[in-house]
Amino acid sequence: MAETTTARGRVRLRAVTRTYGTGEAALTALAGVDLDIEAGEMVVVLGPSGSGKTTLLNVIGGIETADGGTVEVAGIDLTGRPPRDLVGFRRDHVGFVFQFFNLVPTLTARENVEAMVELTGRGDRRKVPELLAAVGLGDRMDHFPAQLSGGQQQRVSIARSLATDPDLLLADEPTGALDQATGKSVLKLLQDTNRQGRTVLMVTHNAAVAAIAHRVVTMRDGAVQSVERNAAPADAVSVGW
Numbered sequence: 519m520a521e522t523t524t525a526r527g528r529v530r531l532r533a534v535t536r537t538y539g540t541g542e543a544a545l546t547a548l549a550g551v552d553l554d555i556e557a558g559e560m561v562v563v564l565g566p567s568g569s570g571k572t573t574l575l576n577v578i579g580g581i582e583t584a585d586g587g588t589v590e591v592a593g594i595d596l597t598g599r600p601p602r603d604l605v606g607f608r609r610d611h612v613g614f615v616f617q618f619f620n621l622v623p624t625l626t627a628r629e630n631v632e633a634m635v636e637l638t639g640r641g642d643r644r645k646v647p648e649l650l651a652a653v654g655l656g657d658r659m660d661h662f663p664a665q666l667s668g669g670q671q672q673r674v675s676i677a678r679s680l681a682t683d684p685d686l687l688l689a690d691e692p693t694g695a696l697d698q699a700t701g702k703s704v705l706k707l708l709q710d711t712n713r714q715g716r717t718v719l720m721v722t723h724n725a726a727v728a729a730i731a732h733r734v735v736t737m738r739d740g741a742v743q744s745v746e747r748n749a750a751p752a753d754a755v756s757v758g759w
């Protein structure tokens with residue numbers, strides 16, 4: 519898999535399509551998406567339910583394959599490659615954050631993050647406590663997910679996604695299950711991550727969150743309806759909803 523250093527964290531989509539099902543049951547999730555994301559950008563994707571936001575994120579993250587068009591992420595051509603062929607791509611380039619955290623309930627916070635290092639062979643197990651401290655969980659590392667609040671669990675999941683040092687962080691409704699104050703602190707963490715140079719692409723229903731983005735992509739019916747640039751992205755702490 520060839521890549522160049524300048525391409526780290528960059529995304530290029532051309533005429534990307536994705537349909538689920540066939541015949542009368544066919545559902546077009548992506549209907550020809552063109553989108554470029556530059557390395558180091560924070561991009562927020564808005565749009566009504568069913569407009570294709572999650573599918574877009576999954577195609578970029580190599581969790582799903584586009585049926586048509588071209589997909590290039592971090593300088594790697596993913597076009598037509600099935601998810602099973604993209605294990606190495608995901609491991610080396612992408613971090614995922616989900617709405618419901620997806621932590622392993624039988625592992626502590628520290629073990630959840632360590633498991634990612636073990637599974638991928640990337641990152642440094644000795645740095646896991648440092649990572650958890652950086653997301654504000656220095657004193658909760660040995661707690662199990664059920665002993666943590668939703669916001670704390672999301673912090674663990676962000677630490678886990680950063681443990682492999684990804685070029686690109688993909689976050690699908692990361693604040694969707696959190697109250698406002700907790701959600702804001704998670705947003706701040708994602709913004710800090712971006713400010714350290716990592717590309718962040720975040721899907722949300724919450725239009726207020728778009729204020730922190732460099733660019734806001736609005737999806738409708740599987741296509742990009744608009745792309746707007748924020749002249750002065752807001753600090754996550756100042757966002758309210």
Ligand SMILES: Nc1ncnc2c1ncn2[C@@H]1O[C@H](COP(=O)(O)OP(=O)(O)OP(=O)(O)O)[C@@H](O)[C@H]1O
Nearest residue numbers: 538545546547565566567568569570571572573574
């Ligand atoms: N695995 C699947 N099988 C069949 N249809 C699917 C699948 N995943 C998504 N779809 C359909 O594709 C369309 C786009 O779904 P997607 O989840 O990408 O939208 P979304 O904008 O993220 O929606 P939401 O905001 O509700 O999460 C929807 O009509 C959805 O029902």
